[in-house]
Amino acid sequence: MTQPAHLSDEQMTRYRNREMTGVELLDLDSHLSTCADCRERLYKAGRSSAGMKELRSEFSEHLQYADIVACSEGSGKPLHVAHIRECAGCRAEVQDLSRFRTELADTPRRPVAMPKKPWVRYRIPLGIAAAVVVVAGGVTFALRRGGTPPAPAPATVEQAEASIPAPDREIFERAIASGRLDRAPILEGLVSRRGTLLGGPEGKRTIELLTPVGTAVLGDRPFLRWSGLETASSYVVAVFDEKFQKVAESPAIEGTDWQPAEPLPVGQVLRWQVTAKTKTGTVRAPAPPAPEARFRVLPPEVARHIDAIRREHPGNPLLLAALLAHEGALDDAQGMLDRVNRVTAQTYYESLRKLRTPE
Secondary structure (H helix, E strand, C coil): CCCCCCCCHHHHHHHHCCCCCHHHHHHHHHHHCCCHHHHHHHHHHCCCHHHHHHHHHHHCCCCCHHHHHHHHCCCCCHHHHHHHHHCHHHHHHHHHHHHHHHHHCCCCCCCCCCCCCCCCCCCCCHHHHHHHHHHHCCHHHHHCCCCCCCCCCCCCHHHHHHCCCHHHHHHHHHHHHHCCCCCCHHHHHCCCCCCCCCCCHHHCCCCCEEECCCEEECCCCCCEEECCCCCEEEEEEEEECCCCCEEEECCCECCCEECCCCCCCCCCEEEEEEEEEECCEEEEECCCCCCCCEEEECCHHHHHHHHHHHHHCCCCHHHHHHHHHHHCCHHHHHHHHCCCCHHHHHHHHHHHHHHCCCC
């Protein structure tokens, strides 16, 4: 996408209010890192002392890479130590590198030398970002948005890995090595090739089933969600089993999501549809040539195991994403990837997109 010479007022406002999407934020960060005029405009727009302090720490006076390393080793100069107390960005980098160094200590099978080339703001090399995210589990994301950082990791990589069951560790290490998520065998019965989307003649708007579609789910009473139809007065949702027998049906509802009152069958390929009532009749989705909306409820022991890993490793969303994708729970896996550093997550997002596409 070709960037304009300068940011618009609307973009400035959305940036200050943290209303940008991930892709937009990357593009604007890249622009702001090279455009002094736009940085000055953004600086002046936030006249409050808190806003000015945040912008100073975000766009100027950042520590050099060597200073970041020195502070992470506890040998930083007093001036630099004072800086990281005020600058959330540099503080996050120092904390990440400190944890990274601790995790890699006494790990001969994974020697990692600290990078030698200068650190450049907004352009952290992918390899460094991946390593930091894998070890730190999203610390940077949480700190820069005022969140609480995850619990401290074990002292070494060996200790961290020892706490992960061997089969899960194998899945996780395979994802790290390949930069991809596993394709679960059960997706073969869930993901189908899309035909013409549900738009009628001349692009007439209709219903699109959103989730769960082409995925496994952890609970036996999942929320089913779809896009609304302006002319609809109510909707009825129906779920069918592998023999096309109805196993659940909603009453007429006005919203665009519904949760079954009773548990759905486990281990079967389930199909669901929505019927909208309008003034001129009914509209049903999906309708040919659109594919069926299929999903599968995972066995309860799988859901319990995932929950246990989630509790024991709350600071490792990439581990959870890899395990969820391995079970075919693509929607939940995407939710975990949303918590991973955005630079590192890109290759896994692309992998997830391919998993949703039939082979």
